[in-house]
Amino acid sequence: MSTSSHLRLLILGAGPTGLGAAYRLKELGHTNFTVYERAPHVGGLAASFTDPHGFTWDIGGHVLFSHYPYYDRLFDTLMRGEFTLNNRESWVRILDRWVPYPFQNNIRYLPRDAALDCILGLIRAQSASGGPARAIADAANFAQLNRALFGEGIDRLFMRPYNFKVWAHPPEMLSKAWIGERVAVIDMERALRNLVLERDDFGWGPNNQFRFPHRGTGDFYNRFVPILHDHLRLGVGITAIDPDARTVALSDGSTDRFDLLLSTMPIDRLCRDVLPDAPAEVRDAATGLRHSSGHMVGIGLRLPCPSTRSWMYFPEDNCPFYRVTYLSNYSPHMTPDRHTHYSLLCETSHSEFKPEDPASIVDRTVAGLIAAGLLTPDDTRHIVSRWHYFADYSYPTPTVDRDDRLAAALPWLESRGIASRGRFGLWKYEVSNTDHAVMQGVEWANRVLLDQPEETIGVRYEVADHGRGKATVYRPAAAGSGQPRTPMPEPKPPATLPAR
Ligand SMILES: Cc1cc2nc3c(=O)[nH]c(=O)nc-3n(C[C@H](O)[C@H](O)[C@H](O)COP(=O)(O)OP(=O)(O)OC[C@H]3O[C@@H](n4cnc5c(N)ncnc54)[C@H](O)[C@@H]3O)c2cc1C
Numbered sequence: 001m002s003t004s005s006h007l008r009l010l011i012l013g014a015g016p017t018g019l020g021a022a023y024r025l026k027e028l029g030h031t032n033f034t035v036y037e038r039a040p041h042v043g044g045l046a047a048s049f050t051d052p053h054g055f056t057w058d059i060g061g062h063v064l065f066s067h068y069p070y071y072d073r074l075f076d077t078l079m080r081g082e083f084t085l086n087n088r089e090s091w092v093r094i095l096d097r098w099v100p101y102p103f104q105n106n107i108r109y110l111p112r113d114a115a116l117d118c119i120l121g122l123i124r125a126q127s128a129s130g131g132p133a134r135a136i137a138d139a140a141n142f143a144q145l146n147r148a149l150f151g152e153g154i155d156r157l158f159m160r161p162y163n164f165k166v167w168a169h170p171p172e173m174l175s176k177a178w179i180g181e182r183v184a185v186i187d188m189e190r191a192l193r194n195l196v197l198e199r200d201d202f203g204w205g206p207n208n209q210f211r212f213p214h215r216g217t218g219d220f221y222n223r224f225v226p227i228l229h230d231h232l233r234l235g236v237g238i239t240a241i242d243p244d245a246r247t248v249a250l251s252d253g254s255t256d257r258f259d260l261l262l263s264t265m266p267i268d269r270l271c272r273d274v275l276p277d278a279p280a281e282v283r284d285a286a287t288g289l290r291h292s293s294g295h296m297v298g299i300g301l302r303l304p305c306p307s308t309r310s311w312m313y314f315p316e317d318n319c320p321f322y323r324v325t326y327l328s329n330y331s332p333h334m335t336p337d338r339h340t341h342y343s344l345l346c347e348t349s350h351s352e353f354k355p356e357d358p359a360s361i362v363d364r365t366v367a368g369l370i371a372a373g374l375l376t377p378d379d380t381r382h383i384v385s386r387w388h389y390f391a392d393y394s395y396p397t398p399t400v401d402r403d404d405r406l407a408a409a410l411p412w413l414e415s416r417g418i419a420s421r422g423r424f425g426l427w428k429y430e431v432s433n434t435d436h437a438v439m440q441g442v443e444w445a446n447r448v449l450l451d452q453p454e455e456t457i458g459v460r461y462e463v464a465d466h467g468r469g470k471a472t473v474y475r476p477a478a479a480g481s482g483q484p485r486t487p488m489p490e491p492k493p494p495a496t497l498p499a500r
Pocket of ligand 1: 012013014015016017018036037038039042043044045046059060061062063064065236237238239264265266294347391393394395421422423424425432433434435437
């Protein structure tokens with residue numbers, strides 16, 4: 001193999017992972033690389049779209065809580081101050097009322113019988129024989145974990161129905177490993193004190209602010225284009241990879257070669273469609289991974305915004321969506337006129353366990369907005385935009401067998417010079433936010449050029465006795481989102497940059 005300065009590197013996909021990798025390669029002075037993106041634009045699932053009525057939409061509400069100094073610096077450099085700083089203000093709609101998030105700290109907002117049910121369940125869960133730690137350790141899946149942590153009342157009212165709406169899979173199918181210890185911090189005394197003393201306990205405030213690019217999440221990713229221009233091939237997909245010859249076939253009929261390839265497409269499609277000669281056990285492992293799809297429905301209104309809220313959760317079945325975002329509250333540039341217009345972005349999941357009819361989803365969303373108390377029937381006369389986007393791959397489902405499947409598929413790819421990274425390349429929901437995605441790309445570039453270990457992916461490769469690759473998949477320190485946490489360490493600067 002050639003030295004790192006001569007390596008021919010290919011990147012499949014110009015979403016956050018691919019762009020992060022490409023930016024870092026260029027920053028380190030490497031020039032021998034190309035990014036192939038089958039869409040005519042960059043950004044992947046983090047792209048933004050402006051509709052003919054002048055509303056800008058994201059593919060689901062994107063909130064950025066980065067804890068990587070490198071990512072923050074990159075954001076500052078590219079955005080040049082053209083972003084807003086927003087307070088997080090999230091709510092749960094339940095039993096015809098609004099409960100501030102986190103739900104378990106604000107059950108005093110519930111009707112008295114429901115509040116009693118929740119607090120009794122919490123007390124029983126905390127006093128389970130062997131203690132809650134034992135029940136949590138014994139939980140075989142996400143459903144059992146929730147009951148052990150929150151008790152029957154909160155689980156029945158909120159956790160179970162809400163999680164089914166988000167994941168579109170029964171919570172018994174989900175593992176508990178991707179959560180880690182973070183949710184185990186249920187403070188029963190705090191919940192009880194808030195209930196008895198009628199105290200508010202909101203999860204937002206000055207420590208919970210997030211930055212949002214002026215023209216949508218995709219505004220940030222569009223700013224990579226002029227920097228990477230010479231290396232970007234938009235509208236050109238990789239249709240096949242020959243891992244022995246280290247060549248790729250492209251959708252325009254041409255070919256290219258590589259020493260190493262970063263793939264950010266879904267790993268199941270990579271192993272099934274693009275690597276037709278992958279061993280059966282690798283293909284079976286990858287294609288057994290599960291995901292949900294998502295209908296994103298944007299409702300634009302010619303009315304002043306009636307609320308300061310950021311986003312809201314909807315566990316009940318009087319509406320199809322699990323989450324609605326007041327997207328126009330994130331930036332004044334998301335509607336044709338911030339004084340006279342506002343926008344609601346509504347997300348509904350879809351899977352074989354929870355099929356959603358695409359033809360009626362927009363109408364059902366509007367009906368749900370009325371049922372959930374966000375719109376009045378009269379408001380609907382002021383709807384000027386109805387935007388609909390179907391994301392075939394929306395959430396990578398952390399099933400109980402996910403890590404075993406990844407451990408079976410990733411080493412073979414690595415042995416062929418292919419690193420599969422990103423939201424669906426790695427399939428690890430816990431490290432699949434935009435900051436994680438960008439940093440997965442950056443860390444891959446650091447590994448290739450600087451021989452630095454990848455910290456975010458939570459995968460350790462070993463060579464097994466029989467000479468074939470082996471991997472251990474674990475929950476990395478960077479996992480999770482939406483909560484303040486210890487900053488991730490800065491990638492180490494190279495002792496000396498590779499010569500080129
Ligand atoms: C509903 C929803 C809500 C989200 N909310 C948040 C949030 O609040 N905060 C946050 O930080 N993140 C959020 N995210 C996650 C964020 O969008 C992802 O982290 C990010 O987009 C993943 O980047 P990626 O590059 O790994 O993958 P993608 O964005 O999926 O990019 C992969 C790219 O590869 C391209 N591609 C696929 N196949 C080929 C091929 N054969 N040849 C060439 N190109 C190909 C695709 O066109 C795509 O552009 C959310 C995502 C969704 C769907």
